[in-house]
Amino acid sequence: MDILIIIRLIVAGVILFLIEIFVIPGISFAGIGAFCCLIYANYFAFSNLGNTAGFITLATSAIACISTLTLFMKSKTLDKIALKKNINSTVDNEAEQSVKVGDTGIASTRLALIGMADINGHHVEVKSIDGLIEEKTPIIVSRIANGAILVVKQKQTTI
Template sequence: MSALVIILIILLGLFLLVLEFFVFPGVTFAGIGGFIFTAGGIFLAYQSYGVTYGSIALVSTLFVGVIILVLSFRAKTWNRLMLHSQIGGSVETVQESTIHVGDEGIAITRLNPIGKVMINGQVIEGKCPGNFVDENTQVTVKEVYKTYIIVKPKN
């Protein structure tokens, strides 16, 4: 087999590996194919030209692979492909000084069995286990937890 064909097979393998790293993350056909082509090219170099040229092919393939990775890191390729969104959420907590057991309020949404309730002017997640409570229904606080309250319909 000619040296040009072996070099092209190895370069095709390296190209597929670069595609695997930057375009198709995970284990895909590009990564598997890149590994097969690169290893196959090195194997063909050993088989066709002997140990000396096969070792040269192996070392030069490793060298070129490292050079490609170093250049891609320096070119900030990862930053161009990275998602730059931020999540700015927070958890609503019950202000324990304003809501106590026995306080009364109103269901803002339907408690099915979870929804929003307004107790003492504070909107918080309310749970009503075992009951469905329609919106605008008067409720009473049974228990107070850090992130939600348990309510029951007012009788």
């Protein structure tokens, strides 16, 4: 009867271990349950059946976890449930490509380093080189680097 309890605990621990690894990643009920089942199976074997049976149970539970993990990973089961779709869409950056160095516009939001601006009739994301630029402030495109539009405040000219 004791051996049957140990076998059931090890089987339950291995199943919960596989659920923890492949179905519910992270530390969850399945992982804690697997840990508790395997620890109690080993404790039960050591306390009720002696040291020899305890070490045999310890080795069996370790081999069971490792071998089922290896077999499950080598089987085609993971291929059946794995996502295989590639994302080949891109972000529409037509507005950013139409902006050139020297173009002027107006900040449509406050540029606390990054914000939105209207340049050449396009609503684009820009980065401020001058620091904070308030909303509705005239700006000028200073440079474009790595897809980022860098702007500065447009200097006010007095007549």
